[in-house]
Amino acid sequence: MNILFIGDIFGSAGRKIVAAHIGHVRKTHAVDLTVINAENAAGGFGLTPGIADDLFQLGADVLTTGNHVWDKKELIDYLNSVPADSQEHARRILRPVNYYPGVPGHGVFQGVTTGGVSYAVVNLMGKVFMSGTEDPFRAVDNVLKGISAKVILVDFHAEATSEKVAMGWHLDGRVTAVLGTHTHIPTADERILHRGTAYQTDVGMSGPYDSVIGVETEMVLHRFMTGMPGKFEAARGNPKMCAALIGCDPQTGRASSIQRIMLGE
Structure with missing residues (x-):
């Protein structure tokens, strides 16, 4: 079984850039499950229902997010629009499972591939240098x-390399x-x-690499050099799609391979 993240x-x-490459990557590698982190897809900050639907149309099975999940307010009602056992698109958008209780949406999706393999995707967020979450280690154990x-x-959306x-x-092994x-x-x-889990500290951004982690360079330099606030805007130069391709045994879940992918124009 092949998984594209x-x-x-x-x-x-x-x-x-994802629209340009996702189709041929999925076909070439006979991908069975496609997961995309989409929390910055709308102008670099957040996700809208319309953009989410576009990504599902491209072949995504599940969308994960992170600390920017609430940046576009229209997503909140969308996440609350379906019951927990639904298979609809809205249910396939995840927010971190270890957010404090009572927030909209869900942090886990369990589904079945077109080939009949059961799978689960868990969206988890780190606590080091980040806020608004409970302990991710105990949270994932419970999940x-x-x-x-x-x-x-598991998409572990976190800042600290050590925590990841x-x-x-x-x-x-789990x-x-x-x-x-x-x-x-x-x-x-x-x-x-050692026990068969594929791992990568950060898969990387699918976006403009002539930037400071996606934002127009001059805007970020201005803030670093002056300390003054300013509105950040998404850059566009030198886009690349970064992904990981995982091969695994569908009977045991044990990973057999992991490959980094970086594709440009």
Whole structure:
């Protein structure tokens, strides 16, 4: 079984580069499950229902998010529009499972591929240098108790490299893959851990690389050099799609391979 995970889509440049490549990548690698982190897809900050539907049309099975999930207010009602057991698009958009109780949406989706393989996707967020979350280690332990599928992908949206690496070891042998998002810089540490979990600290951004993690360079430099606030805008130059391709045994969920992908224009 092959799983394609596409890293944080940032703005229109990210959407366009993903649209240009996702089809042939899925076909070439006979992808069975496609997951995309889309929390920055709308202008670099947040996600709208319309953009989410476009990504589903491109072939996404599940969309994950992170700390920018609430940036577009129209998504809140959309996440609350379907019951927990629905298979509709709105239910396939996840927010971090370890957000405090009572927030809209869900942090886990369990489904079945067109080939009949049960799977689960867990959206988890780090606590180091981030706010608004409960302990991700205990949260994911509790979540796994309710998942029967063997194929389990975890999007760990976190800032600290150490926290991401720790989560990889914490879940080794219990999930198929732990893939980091949020920092927008792809790391060259993809590997299969000792007990069969695929791991990468950060898959990287699908968006404009002539930028500062997606934002127009001069705007970020101005803030660093003056300390003055200013509105950030998504850049467009040198777009690339960053992703990870994971091969696994659908019967055991054990990963057999992980490959970094970076594709440009």
